[in-house]
Amino acid sequence: AFKPVSTIRKEQETVDKRGQKIKLEATGRHDPCVLPRAVPIVEAMAALTIMDHYLRNKAQNL
Numbered sequence: 001a002f003k004p005v006s007t008i009r010k011e012q013e014t015v016d017k018r019g020q021k022i023k024l025e026a027t028g029r030h031d032p033c034v035l036p037r038a039v040p041i042v043e044a045m046a047a048l049t050i051m052d053h054y055l056r057n058k059a060q061n062l
Helices: 035-060
Strands: 012-015 021-024
Touching: none
Parallel strands: none
Antiparallel strands: 012 021
């Protein structure tokens, strides 16, 4: 699994604990799209799963 996408840099209106309207904007590095991170993770997990099944099959047929 991989972590969810972080907040994008879009100013949002919200309220604080006292009920007063405030504007909130995230700062820092945030990825707007999870796809570039997902591809190598899925490829690696698929490779591990295939190798696991291969080794189990090989051990069973000894």
